[in-house]
Amino acid sequence: MIAERGEDAEHQHLRYIKQINAAPRRTTRSMSITTHSCRGNFQSYWAAEGGYDFVAEALFGELNVDGFFLEYDDVRSGGFEPLRFVPKGKMVVLGLVTTKRGGLRDQGPTEATDRRSESVRPA
Numbered sequence: 683m684i685a686e687r688g689e690d691a692e693h694q695h696l697r698y699i700k701q702i703n704a705a706p707r708r709t710t711r712s713m714s715i716t717t718h719s720c721r722g723n724f725q726s727y728w729a730a731e732g733g734y735d736f737v738a739e740a741l742f743g744e745l746n747v748d749g750f751f752l753e754y755d756d757v758r759s760g761g762f763e764p765l766r767f768v769p770k771g772k773m774v775v776l777g778l779v780t781t782k783r784g785g786l787r788d789q790g791p792t793e794a795t796d797r798r799s800e801s802v803r804p805a
Contacts, residue, residue, distance in 0.1 A: 695737040696744075703746045716773065718751040721758060733760015742767040749773030755780035 684691040702717070719734070719741075734741070734752070742750070742764075750768070753759055754776045768774055 696740055699740060699745050703744070707746075714748040714773070715746075716749040716751060717745065717747050719753065721753050732758065734764040735760060738764030738767045742772070743769065747772075749775065751775045751777065753777045 684694060707715070749772055752774060754762070755778055765774065
């Protein structure tokens with residue numbers, strides 16, 4: 683779809699980083715700028731799949747924001763290894779519980795805790 687529009691899918695994330703960085707910056711010291719990497723969940727459609735590996739170094743290292751809200755709620759999200767590129771001082775919030783599917787999950791109550799523990803293990 684991206685290539686059909688004549689755009690370079692392999693480098694599109696770099697274009698988006700540049701555009702976001704060009705947006706107006708904060709006006710007060712108490713305001714934090716964050717971003718959410720949404721994979722979408724409208725009627726089971728999604729905007730991206732696969733882990734953060736391909737974009738991690740540029741996303742975390744070049745995007746001028748104070749923090750990231752990241753989806754890690756299913757296998758589409760991949761592993762936590764890309765978090766090694768998050769610079770010191772940047773905030774990361776992991777979305778470990780999905781809202782994409784209704785109903786109760788079969789996993790035990792510690793599943794989210796186990797995923798969180800996996801995310802903070804040294805790579």
